[in-house]
Amino acid sequence: MSVAEALRAARLPKPDGAVVALTVTLLALALFANEQLAASIDFTLSSLLGVLPFLLVSVALAAGAKASGADALIARAFVGREVQMVAFAALIGALSPFCSCGVIPVIAALLSMGVPLAPVMAFWLASPIMDPTMFVLTLGTLGLDFALAKTAAAIGVGLLGGYGTYALTRAGALADPLREGIGNGGCGAASIRSHKPVVWRFWKDDARLAKFSRASFDTLLFLGKWLALAFLLESLMLAYVPAEAVRGLVGDGGFLSILVATLVGVPAYLNGYAALPLVGGFIQQGMAPGAGMAFLVAGGITSIPAAIAVWALAKKQVFALYILFALAGSLLSGVLFQLAVRA
Structure with a gap:
């Protein structure tokens, strides 16, 4: 038996990326920059404490959506005339609780059920940018103006991609967008097919309350470990990255600096x-x-994990269009936000 077969037979748990990164970073500091270790840990804990109220609210929002079945409301965005569906899909995408990974099987379900590509593209683009949890955490870390502007950017990018795709499909392009063999199952897809009513007072149902508790724990653990890693990396950035270098590359607010940030955002994005x-x-x-x-x-x-999932799901032409609209919308969002800040 090979080593790989032995590991598979042992059914070892999959390593957690955030926990591994945290552990490796702390060990590296302990070995090579011990003088920075205590400062980074203190910065991380203080930052987590500062964002804790927003974190708890965001956890409650995400867990409540799952327990009540509110995520099933997304299906209502895909009923009616296609032009209207694009607008509703962009709006629902920006407000839905789906992350960039969870939205992939939802997209497969929508397309396999015959929903037109244009509203699906609008939802596909808007959903990873903003959700209720993201809004609350953006509010806590970057402020209200940034949170509102990012929400507007999510809707705007969705509209750009949705109506751009609508124009192309009306011209006869982009037929059969899914790759061969892609079905409609998967995590998150069931909510699209669900017609069950939303139970807003979910705490009166023991099963839904238990679901809320599990979702709260899972969401708190997920957000907590990623935010801890982010604050740890931020402490290192503040300690070792010269402010002059940042200002020189992306500090003037001009078109070139925003373009650089757009292109760097693709591979550099963690979560x-x-x-x-x-x-x-x-x-x-x-x-x-x-x-x-x-x-x-x-x-x-367009983070690499999400892009790989899109590549596996959609045909090359749809993937290329997805990337094009994502980059164009991101660049436009940055330019407009910079103009608004200056005004």
């Missing part, structure tokens, strides 16, 4: 929630707000 403190740190170091917005929006849509 939608982890990126918030990092961008806050970059802005403290001199990054222009518009560049920060472009980085967040571009990374949310």
Whole structure:
């Protein structure tokens, strides 16, 4: 038996990326920069404590949506005329609780059920940028103006991609967008097919209350570990990255600096929630707000894990269109936000 077969037979748990990164970073500090270790731990704990009220609210929102079945409301965005569906899909995408990973099987379900590509593209683009949890954490880390602007960017990018796709499909392009063999199952897809009513007072149902408790724990653990990693990395950035270098690259708020932030946001993105403190740190170091917005929006849509999932799901033409709309929308969001800040 090979080593790989032995590991598979042992059914070892899959390593957690955030926990591994936290452990490796702390060990590296202990071995090579012990003088920074205590300062980074103190910064991380203080930052987590500061964002804790927003974190708890965001956890309650996410867990409540699951326990009540409110995520099933998303299906209502895909009924009616296609032009109207695009607008509703962009709005629902920005407000829905689906993350960039969870939205993938939902997209497969929608397309396999015959929903037109244009509203699906609008939802696909808007959903990873903003959700209720993201809004609350953005409010806590970057402020109300940034949170509102990022929500508007999510809707705007969705509209750009949705109506752009609508124009192409009306011209006869982009037929059969899914790859061969892609079905409609998977996590999150059931909520699209669900016609069950939302139970807002879920705490009166023991099963739903138990679901709320499990979802709260899972969400708190997920957000907590990623935010801890983000604050740890932010402490290192503030300690070792010269503010002059940040200002020189993305600090003037011009078109070139926003373009650089857009392109860098694709491979550099760790996690939608982890990126918030990092961008806050970059802005403290001199990054222009518009560049920060472009980085967040571009990374949310086109981060490497999400892009790989899209590549596996959709045909090449649809994938290329997805990337094009994502980059164009991110760049436009950054430029408009920078102009608004200056005004």
